[in-house]
Amino acid sequence: MELILKEDIIGLGYKNDIVNVKSGYGRNYLIPQGKAVIASPMAKKILAENLKQQAHKLAAIKAEAEKKGEAIKDVALCIAAKVSATGQLYGSVNANIVAEELKKLGHDIDRKIITMTDAKTVGDYTAIVHFHKEVEVAIPVKVVAENAPAEKKEEAAPVAEAPVAEAPVEEAAPATEE
Incomplete structure (x- = not known):
């Protein structure tokens, strides 16, 4: 069964794609949910005209997707x-x-x-x-x-404490020499 998708369906296709699916999936799920329409010759002509008119808008959507x-x-x-x-x-x-x-x-x-x-x-x-x-x-x-x-954080913690303990000792040593 050939259908035109009205919205993106991951794993199947994107909006305005023409896809072939099993007739039960199309008839019982995609069409009643409003996610697709039957790809009749007239629907294909309408789709082609809509895509031609929306080319600028689709380019802007793609540019936004590239930015994301x-x-x-x-x-x-x-x-x-x-x-x-x-x-x-x-x-x-x-x-x-x-x-x-x-x-x-x-x-x-x-x-x-x-x-x-x-x-x-x-x-x-x-x-x-x-x-x-x-x-x-x-x-x-x-x-x-x-x-x-x-475990890695525990190993890093003692290493971080050691320089803190040494720092006051180094500061105190020059102060007593002056």
Whole structure:
């Protein structure tokens, strides 16, 4: 069944794309939800005319998507999660968690435009943000155990305390010599 999409559907296509889907999916979900219309010859002519008239507006939308993509292209996420002794996560790290972490960094991105395989073990993954059909940004996501960063902080804390203790001694020594 050939359909014209009325909105972006991740994994299927973008707005105004002509896609082929199984007839049950189109007839029972996409058309009743208002997400697509049947791609009749008349609908295709209307689509072509609308795209011709909206070319300037579509260029502005693409430029805005590229600007958003530039803002997050250098972002790398490190997500701490609870892990069992075997390295298996309790739960998983998915697109929702990636969206929350990006929001903490000041990038308000809808979770629906992020695709990522669910991370169920510690390791490196990639989340893809789909801003526009021609603008996609890959974000590296590193999943680490919650306990690992705490141990590193404990090691760093005594090192930070040692120079603080030495500093007053160094200041006091020149004062007594004068």
